Structure formats: structure tokens, C-alpha cells
Amino acid sequence: MGQKRLLMFVRASGCVCAIVASSVTFASFKNGKTSDVTLAQDMVEIEKFHRRDVAATVSRDTKALTELFTDDGVRLSQGESDDIGKEAIRATNERFKAATPELRVLSYLPETRELTVTNDGWAFEWGYFTASYVESAGAEEKRVRGKRLMVLKKQPDGSWKCARLMSVVNPAK
Numbered sequence: 001m002g003q004k005r006l007l008m009f010v011r012a013s014g015c016v017c018a019i020v021a022s023s024v025t026f027a028s029f030k031n032g033k034t035s036d037v038t039l040a041q042d043m044v045e046i047e048k049f050h051r052r053d054v055a056a057t058v059s060r061d062t063k064a065l066t067e068l069f070t071d072d073g074v075r076l077s078q079g080e081s082d083d084i085g086k087e088a089i090r091a092t093n094e095r096f097k098a099a100t101p102e103l104r105v106l107s108y109l110p111e112t113r114e115l116t117v118t119n120d121g122w123a124f125e126w127g128y129f130t131a132s133y134v135e136s137a138g139a140e141e142k143r144v145r146g147k148r149l150m151v152l153k154k155q156p157d158g159s160w161k162c163a164r165l166m167s168v169v170n171p172a173k
Contacts, residue, residue, distance in 0.1 A: 042117050042160075046152065049160045050110070057108045057131075062093040069162050070153050076166040102136035110148075121154035122163075144169050 049068070056064035066089055069075070075083040075092075083089045112127040132143045151164040 038119075039117060041158065042123070042154065045154075045158055046115070046117070046123060046160050049152065049162075050112075054108055054110065058105045060097055060103070060105060062090070062097050065093050066090040067161075069165075070155075073162055074164050076164075078168050100135070104134050104137075106132040106134065106141060123152040123154075123160065125150045125152065146170060 052064065053068055055061075056068065066086060069086050069089050071086045073083075073086055073089055075089055083092050108129065108131045110127060110129040112125055114127070115123060115125045117123045126147075126149045128145060128147055130143065130145045132141055134141055146167055146169040148165065148167040150162055150166075152160045153163040154160055
């Protein structure tokens, strides 16, 4: 039952992203429109996105989790219905939090393995994550490890949001 609950937690958390840039490979496709300065600015904004994701996941803030996605965002998770559109993502986030009110996320550590930023406002990212949680006060701590593939879209204000997310959760070993 615990793994199923965390699967829902990860699904509700939305974009499982990385904070640690040292393990990331960056690539940029230049055609005269993208400069090193623009790529550096994009990387700063993507890092801000990652920090928002971690904060929203650990706090279980359903509004913040939902706002990580574009309006037409898609979230695909193993064994669950697909969430297509921000409204579906919001509804799933809220249902899960209501169904697991005592669940507490103790840790969430994403690990990006590759991040490619294009000159036309898209970023492609894959990696792993580990998390720990308790289902209620005093309950045994549980750990999971998962994989995720994500497509980010640059917004008109320069920030980034998740357009597509696919994740798989397994018990940590």
C-alpha cells in the first residue's frame, strides 16, 4: 500500500526535477538566435523551476504543484489515468492530498542526468529521483526511487514550466 501511496504522491508532485547541476550535461543548438548569455539565463530560470518543484513536492502544496505545468501540460504515470491539461493535473493533485491528509514527505532528491535546451524555447530532461515519506505521524519511514522524462517550455516572461512528464516509481533498494 505504501508504494501505491507514494506513486500517487509523485504523480501529484508533478515535475520531478533536479537541483544538482553538476551532474547535468547541457547542449544548445545555435542558429544565430541563441547566445551563450541566453543559454546561461535559461539555465538560471530552469534551476528556479527545479527549486519550485522541490519546495512544492516537500510541502505538498497542490496549487504550487499545479502551477509547475503549462495549461496544456500532460502527466503520464504508471498504472494511473493520464492527466491531460492543467485542470486534470490540479484535480488529481487535490484528490490525492484529500485522500492522504497525514502523508508527510521527508525528503525529495531529484537527479538530472541530461538536460538539453534548444534555441526555440524547449528543454528536454531525464533522470532519477529518490524520496522518503511517512503515511502518518509515527509511521515507518518509506523510501522510493524513480525515473522521469520531462519536456519543459519557456514562457513569455522567461520562466519555464513542464509541458510533458512521464514518471515511473519503484521501491528504493
